[in-house]
Amino acid sequence: MIDQGDGCQSTDEEAALDRAFLALADPIRRAMVARLARGDATVNELAAPFAITKQAVSKHIQVLQHAGLVTRSRDAQRRPVHLDPAALERLTAWIDRYRLIAEDRFRQLDALLAALPPPTTPDPPHHEHTEHAPHTEHAQHQEHQEHQEYQEHQVQQQQEEHKA
Amino acid sequence: MTNSTSITAAPGLPFIDVVREFDAPVQAVFRAHVQPDLFARWSGPRGLRMEQVELDPTAGGKWRYAFRAAGDQPFSFFGVFHAVERDALIVQTFEFNLAPGQVGLSTTTFTDLQGRARLALHEVYPSVAARDAALASGMEHGIVEGYERLDELLA
Numbered sequence: 446m447i448d449q450g451d452g453c454q455s456t457d458e459e460a461a462l463d464r465a466f467l468a469l470a471d472p473i474r475r476a477m478v479a480r481l482a483r484g485d486a487t488v489n490e491l492a493a494p495f496a497i498t499k500q501a502v503s504k505h506i507q508v509l510q511h512a513g514l515v516t517r518s519r520d521a522q523r524r525p526v527h528l529d530p531a532a533l534e535r536l537t538a539w540i541d542r543y544r545l546i547a548e549d550r551f552r553q554l555d556a557l558l559a560a561l562p563p564p565t566t567p568d569p570p571h572h573e574h575t576e577h578a579p580h581t582e583h584a585q586h587q588e589h590q591e592h593q594e595y596q597e598h599q600v601q602q603q604q605e606e607h608k609a
Numbered sequence: 610m611t612n613s614t615s616i617t618a619a620p621g622l623p624f625i626d627v628v629r630e631f632d633a634p635v636q637a638v639f640r641a642h643v644q645p646d647l648f649a650r651w652s653g654p655r656g657l658r659m660e661q662v663e664l665d666p667t668a669g670g671k672w673r674y675a676f677r678a679a680g681d682q683p684f685s686f687f688g689v690f691h692a693v694e695r696d697a698l699i700v701q702t703f704e705f706n707l708a709p710g711q712v713g714l715s716t717t718t719f720t721d722l723q724g725r726a727r728l729a730l731h732e733v734y735p736s737v738a739a740r741d742a743a744l745a746s747g748m749e750h751g752i753v754e755g756y757e758r759l760d761e762l763l764a
Contacts (some may be wrong), residue, residue: 476707
């Protein structure tokens with residue numbers, strides 16, 4: 446597990462991190478970084494998969510450069526764009542951000558699972574309650590609470606779908 | 610009480626390991642991974658509609674799904690199932706349309722915990738840089754909206 450750091454970063458370092466995260470907030474720039482992880486590429490090569498102008502691509506590259514994520518060699522005629530793996534690695538120290546996204550995704554799965562009929566009983570018989578071992582009062586209470594929690598997730602999810 | 614997620618990504622190694630438990634039977638957790646309509650309901654980022662979800666969960670079967678974001682630019686993920694054991698194991702390759710040729714391998718194991726289930730995901734990337742790019746891009750779903758506004762200011 447990567448450490449999140451000791452929280453004693455200087456303001457300069459924080460500003461640099463902010464610029465890097467900001468640069469990566471754009472899906473096209475993330476795609477460029479993913480492409481550059483495979484190897485250096487020219488502006489034309491980076492532009493190829495996108496339905497945007499070469500000027501827009503250059504602008505994206507400038508943002509990545511400003512964030513310290515990529516560099517461009519001055520001498521070579523093609524001026525290929527080069528990813529700085531160390532700069533990227535500094536970002537991954539902020540793995541808690543990744544965790545939040547993973548958590549969010551899994552909570553959506555929790556909500557879905559709570560809404561699914563039990564797969565072991567596709568056609569639940571009417572007398573199903575008599576087939577189960579009797580629940581303790583505590584277990585029933587807990588189940589009820591958890592069910593409510595899932596329903597809240599469901600409601601929240603539906604609201605967000607409406608907004609989208 | 611929500612189950613916590615364990616994520617391990619050691620520096621210098623091209624792996625990501627994720628472990629999470631679910632208060633649901635292992636059969637349901639597995640189904641949510643292989644049935645396209647169910648998969649689309651949870652696996653995508655909130656606010657983005659997952660489209661063209663195709664899953665053929667058999668050895669050699671293909672899978673893919675897509676999103677639209679940022680001016681209709683399509684983003685898609687695709688690959689091939691290598692091994693599928695019902696309620697137990699999924700081994701699949703994965704690739705991102707905008708990073709062609711960078712193929713990863715993911716192994717998902719499902720463990721029956723007597724009514725509950727444990728999911729363990731092990732991803733192998735073609736390079737450490739590719740792994741780090743994937744980790745960094747994980748931010749997309751949570752904080753992107755806030756940054757997009759800032760982004761517009763800076764454009």
